[in-house]
Each structure stands twice: as C-alpha cells, then as structure tokens.
Amino acid sequence: EKTINLIAAGEVVESPASVVKELIENSIDANAKSIVIEIKNGGKDYIRITDDGFGIPQSQVEKAFMRHTTSKLSTFSDFNTLRTNGFRGEALASIASVSNISITTKVASSINGTYLQISAGQVIENYSIGAKDGTTIIVEDLLFNTPARRNFLKSNQAESAKITDTIIKLGIIHQNIKFKYINNSKVLFSSYGNGSLETLFYMIYGNDFKNNLISVNENLASNISLEGILGTNSLMLPSRKSQHIYVNKRIVKSKMLSNAIEKAYKEYIPSGRYPAFALNINADPSLIDVNIHPNKLEIKFNENLNIYDKLFYIVKNELKKITM
Numbered sequence: 001e002k003t004i005n006l007i008a009a010g011e012v013v014e015s016p017a018s019v020v021k022e023l024i025e026n027s028i029d030a031n032a033k034s035i036v037i038e039i040k041n042g043g044k045d046y047i048r049i050t051d052d053g054f055g056i057p058q059s060q061v062e063k064a065f066m067r068h069t070t071s072k073l074s075t076f077s078d079f080n081t082l083r084t085n086g087f088r089g090e091a092l093a094s095i096a097s098v099s100n101i102s103i104t105t106k107v108a109s110s111i112n113g114t115y116l117q118i119s120a121g122q123v124i125e126n127y128s129i130g131a132k133d134g135t136t137i138i139v140e141d142l143l144f145n146t147p148a149r150r151n152f153l154k155s156n157q158a159e160s161a162k163i164t165d166t167i168i169k170l171g172i173i174h175q176n177i178k179f180k181y182i183n184n185s186k187v188l189f190s191s192y193g194n195g196s197l198e199t200l201f202y203m204i205y206g207n208d209f210k211n212n213l214i215s216v217n218e219n220l221a222s223n224i225s226l227e228g229i230l231g232t233n234s235l236m237l238p239s240r241k242s243q244h245i246y247v248n249k250r251i252v253k254s255k256m257l258s259n260a261i262e263k264a265y266k267e268y269i270p271s272g273r274y275p276a277f278a279l280n281i282n283a284d285p286s287l288i289d290v291n292i293h294p295n296k297l298e299i300k301f302n303e304n305l306n307i308y309d310k311l312f313y314i315v316k317n318e319l320k321k322i323t324m
C-alpha cells in the first residue's frame with residue numbers, strides 16, 4: 001500500500017503546481033465560492049488552500065486520504081456521466097505520502113470541525129476542533145521523504161511560475177469563484193467571483209485586449225459546443241502562455257485542439273508570435289474519455305465527432321468576420 005502510494009505520487013505530484021491544481025480542483029468540486037491559495041518558496045516548502053466549500057464530515061476525513069477513496073464516483077456508470085474534476089481518489093493519498101500535510105475541515109451541519117495531520121502517509125493527529133465551514137489544507141516539505149525527486153524540482157522561481165499559470169488557468173474559467181493567490185506574501189492574482197471571461201482576460205493580459213476579443217458560442221455537434229474568446233489577429237503575443245483550452249471547464253493539454261486553433265489563425269500569425277484565446281468545449285461526458293492519465297490533462301474525443309475539422313472551421317470563420 002505504501003509503495004503503491006509512492007508510485008501514484010510520482011504521477012500526481014509532478015511538481016508543486018500539480019499539487020496546487022489537485023487541491024483547487026477539490027475545492028471547486030466542493031462548490032467553493034471563494035478559494036485562497038498561499039504559497040512559499042515555489043510551493044516546495046508551503047502550500048495552503050482555503051475554501052468555503054461543503055467540507056468533509058468527521059467520519060470521512062481519514063478515508064479521504066486513503067487511495068481510491070472518492071466521494072465522487074458511486075457506480076461504475078458514473079464514469080460516463082462524470083462532471084467533477086476528481087474521480088480517482090488518488091490526489092490526497094498521493095500528496096500525503098510525500099509531504100507533511102494537514103487538513104482542517106468542517107461541514108455546515110456539524111458543530112465541530114476536524115483537524116488531521118499526516119506525515120509521509122502516517123497519521124500523526126486527528127481530533128475535533130472549532131473551525132469555519134469549509135476546508136483548509138496545508139502541504140509542507142513536499143517530497144521531503146523522496147530527496148532524489150525533490151532535488152529534481154526546478155528553481156523556486158520556475159516552480160512558482162508554473163503555479164501562477166495553473167491558478168490563472170483555473171481562475172479565468174471559473175468566473176463565478178473568487179480567487180486570491182498569495183505568493184511569498186504578495187498578492188499575485190485576485191478575482192471578484194462575478195466577472196466575465198472577457199474582463200478576467202484583460203485584467204490578466206492587459207487592456208489592449210479590450211477591443212481585441214471575439215466571443216464564440218457555437219455548436220460543434222449535438223451535445224457538444226464551443227464557448228469562449230479569441231484574441232483577434234491584430235494582437236499576437238510572443239508566447240503561448242495566454243492560450244487556454246478546457247473541456248467541461250477542466251484544463252486540457254491537447255496538441256490536436258491547439259493545432260486546429262493555430263491552423264485557423266495561420267495566415268495572420270507573424271513568425272514568433274502566437275494567438276491568445278480561452279476556449280471551453282462543453283461535451284456530454286459520454287463523448288469524451290478523460291480516464292487516460294492520472295493528471296487528467298489528456299483527453300480523447302469520440303472519433304466520429306471530427307473535432308479537429310469543426311474547431312478549425314469555426315475559429316477560421318470567426319476570424320474572417322473581423323479580419324483587420
């Protein structure tokens with residue numbers, strides 16, 4: 001069991017940023033309206049996530065840190081209707097096996113909350129405690145018990161940049177959630193929880209985008225649609241950092257999808273420049289397969305959908321309408 005946790009940890013805990021991603025996704029799945037993230041030293045030494053979500057009942061807290069316990073998948077057929085971010089029940093167990101982690105959590109229906117502390121997979125303390133509704137998780141000394149892997153992490157600055165990217169990616173697509181991100185005591189990102197994708201986009205990438213965003217809302221096929229924004233051809237950036245693709249609001253990494261979009265921009269892109277966009281594909285879960293890699297970044301579409309062609313065509317058409 002311990003070995004399995006460590007192996008799984010290698011897949012889930014690639015870096016502090018992947019820990020941050022898993023924890024924020026748990027907060028989102030818990031219907032949080034506000035999520036505060038604080039990190040120190042690139043997340044290697046300290047990551048704290050506080051949410052106002054529905055919390056974990058006392059009797060379930062230790063279980064949540066055991067491998068393959070998930071409250072999100074009750075029957076096998078759920079795999080086909082899945083809409084939550086998590087479903088494998090691997091993240092907390094994996095993170096706990098390679099860090100000092102503590103959780104304070106309380107459900108609204110209970111008077112007291114629970115405090116649980118785990119070090120390298122061993123429960124250190126578990127007791128009742130007064131707490132606010134919601135959950136706070138603190139992860140310290142990531143990978144301290146697997147020094148070879150800890151040494152493999154990049155500089156604090158590089159790890160910190162990955163965390164910032166992850167938070168921005170999650171923050172702009174969950175416009176109804178208030179995010180606050182504090183990095184070494186500096187607030188690097190905060191959102192109001194009632195913004196639009198457009199306002200978040202120019203808050204992050206600059207006011208130049210104010211008149212340079214095209215809204216998209218189109219059907220790709222039945223039960224699958226595309227919504228979001230495209231930067232116009234007149235505002236290309238020097239990196240791909242402002243390209244965001246989601247499926248059912250989950251971050252995905254898909255060369256296929258990126259290629260389709262960039263190909264549509266092709267005739268407008270000067271060399272060394274990249275389009276900016278944030279696009280979410282809303283798909284009935286039966287049309288997609290996210291169960292490929294534990295990090296859930298990869299995704300497969302039902303082949304009959306011809307997503308590549310459809311995406312290319314829609315983006316190209318939108319750009320044609322406004323060609324400047």
Ligand code: ADP
Pocket residue numbers: 022026027030051053054055056064065069070071072085086087088089090091092093135
């Ligand atoms: P998964 O998200 O795949 O279910 P995790 O290991 O990430 O697995 O989490 C295990 C369980 O712990 C979740 O199914 C959920 O019940 C509970 N949990 C984790 N984080 C939170 C949170 N912030 N608020 C409420 N419940 C949580």
Ligand code: MG
Pocket residue numbers: 022025026085086087089091092
């Ligand atoms: Mg999870």
